[in-house]
Amino acid sequence: MLDVCLLGTGGMVPLPNRFLTSLYVRMAGSNVLIDCGEGTQVALRKFGFSSKNIDVILLTHFHGDHILGLPGILMSMANSDRTEPVEIIGPVGLSKYISSLCIACQDLPFEVKLTTIEKDQGEIIKDPYKITYFKLDHRIKCYGYKLSIDRLPLFNKEKAESLNVPMSIWKDLHHGNEVVLDGKKYTPDMVLDGGRTGLSIVYATDTRPVSQIVNMAHDCDLLVLEGMYGDDEKMTNALKYKHMTMLESVNLAKLANPKEFWLTHYSPSEVSPKKNLEKLQEIFPNTKIVKDGHSISINYED
Amino acid sequence: MLDVCLLGTGGMVPLPNRFLTSLYVRMAGSNVLIDCGEGTQVALRKFGFSSKNIDVILLTHFHGDHILGLPGILMSMANSDRTEPVEIIGPVGLSKYISSLCIACQDLPFEVKLTTIEKDQGEIIKDPYKITYFKLDHRIKCYGYKLSIDRLPLFNKEKAESLNVPMSIWKDLHHGNEVVLDGKKYTPDMVLDGGRTGLSIVYATDTRPVSQIVNMAHDCDLLVLEGMYGDDEKMTNALKYKHMTMLESVNLAKLANPKEFWLTHYSPSEVSPKKNLEKLQEIFPNTKIVKDGHSISINYED
DSSP, rough: OEEEEEEEEEEOOOOOBBBBBBEEEEEEEEEEEEEEOOOHHHHHHHOOHHHHHHHHOEEOOOHHHTTTTHHHHHHHHHHHTSSSOEEEEETTTTHHHHHHHGGGOOOOOSSSSEEEEEEEEEEEETTTTEEEEEOOSSSSSEEEEEEEEEOOOOOOHHHHHHTTGGGGHHHHTTTOOOEEEEEEOOOOOTBBBOOOOEEEEEEOOOOOOOOHHHHHTOOSSEEEOOOOBBBBGHHOOOOOHHHBBBHHEEEEHHHHHSEEEEOOOOOOSSSSSSGGGGHHHHHHHTTEEEEEEEEEEEEEOO | OEOOOOOOOOOOOOBTBBBBBBEEEETEEEEEOOOOOOOTHHHHTTTTTTGGGOOOEEOOOHHHHHHHTTTHHHHHHHHHOOOSSSSEEEEETHHHHHHGGGGGOOOOOSSSSEEEESSSSSEEEETEEEEEEEEEEEOOOOOEEEEEEEEEBBBBBHHHHHOOOGGHHHHHHHHTTOOETTEEEGGGTTTTTOOOOEEEEEEEEEOOOOOOHHHTTTTEEHHHHHHHHEEGGGGGHHHHTOOOOOHHHHHHHHOOSSSSSEEOOOOOOOGGGGGGGHHHHHHHEEEEEOOOTTEEEEEOOO
């Protein structure tokens, strides 16, 4: 199972009724936060979570509205007597930004491990889940993230028994490993019944439309994209500041076909983002224009 | 007139229903902010103000809950197309902290003027008002601030006329200057009718009790002090972390005798700070245990 909560839905500036965009994900016993703007630690508390439990923080890029909450959240973790290390993953420059922002965070009682992303695309394995990062097209280097858990294929007990596969090696074969026992070779296909789809969510804000988003999000469980501007006449701004209009985002969603699609990162000038919903759902019916605290639990299909 | 709004009342950590302690003061056409923790810009908006208009930011000290909102508020000022300079005043280390915290604030369209406080006590004249800073007793160097506007003495027109003081020099004499005209010396006492009290507020958080607070706040219009701990059994924490209990603060207020006294900077563990009110008002009746957004307009007495 994978629990997801969109802690905030704002872009640029935190507002009294709209936290900055940040996604909290609980999966496979791990707690992942994507981006941490000013006030993200308050949103975490408001929606029933604790900064104490965060294991990994993924940063999309180094604009203020995505990172200025970092020193505060690290200090709150320290105040909660956390001692486990926290890992922060982000673009080149990570070490410089973290050390500079955290000038007031002295003597944290836990290690802050920094993992710098350098390639345009890659994977970070956090068994049993996986973080895939992919480069977006913003004014500064910016990444989208895919979080996914693979699922073991179905195990066919009857097939294993009929082929006289010893029970002691079922687990190894189920995990895809060949086994030689008493001189006889056993292969995974002797016990497997075809693949099963895992779980995956894809998150991308602060970008012009790029094909990588569609490639990554193809048939995923949840796609979260920015809807910076609802009005199509804001296209000039979208081009100038390298953001997406809601229309551009929903067109990507239509191509990717996720089970669920959320818009977020609304401009402060978007007072009522939902006014565009009907028009967007005509293009892609699974679209949701969500508010702070919107959450979902995603389970395996069967 | 002097408008004061306590934007937040929390200490250490911003909470969903409690912003971090920060005071906003409008006086003599100037807008002054004391401290700027994570979320202070949100509180400003919530209570009807704008970061665009801030002229001076006074920092008490460099603990995170008093400064981590600075980069965000400067960026919001930039987004509002402000071009007038903003002045930040704070203890030694100011330049290092500001440049470090503001790593993500590139190309601000206005000047940030830094004024570093080095002495234990002193005055910064911002005609017609004055900022007096005074050293407190915290774990790191920390200052309290007094904001005051002097008031001209009452002008006695009858006295001036009976002494044949030419009208052309009334203003000079009223402002306390001697004037020689046509060989004759005129002195201020020829037109004045005794002094009048100005307006003043005193703000001090994050400190053990010190006599400077009482000296500064004597008969002032408003005294704002920290009430970090309501329960007297938290005295050990107050000593260890160099804060004041509500009881310690109210005892200082009793000695200083301000017209109004507010407590703020409550520990996150103080869920209901008001529970102590009755006991404290027995010591000093003008005591208020206030909430975020508490405000007052202070006028000259007559």
